[in-house]
Amino acid sequence: MVRYRPAVKIILRILECIARYQSKDRALKTHVIQCANLKTTSGDKYLKMLQEAGYIVEMKEKWGGRTVIALELTELGKERYNWFKRINSELFESDEWSD
DSSP states (O other): OOOOOOOOHHHHHHHHHHHHHHHOOOOEEHHHHHHTTHHHHHHHHHHHHHTTTEEEEEEEEEEEEEEEEEEEHHHHHHHHHHHHHHHHHOOTTTTTOOO
16 A cells, blocks of 8 residues: 655655755755655645745756756745644654654
8 A cells, every 4th residue: 555645744844855955055946856755746846835825935046057946945934844843743743654
């Protein structure tokens, strides 16, 4: 039986990845999708949803001769990240869905 992660776990993981990479330097879109262990199509879907909700912003930056997409948590995103952490700890105490 294939078990899928609940959406709340995926969202929390994406926000965690952005927060972690952002604290070091910048959160590149490809790194966040890899960190959250998502396929590109799923990652794009969740990132679009988070951007439309105002949790994250997308910025295009020059890196050498390329343009990269960096992601950043907004103030609302930081607030919701803490909110999702709390929900996660309340709903998934058994660690049944741990990554």
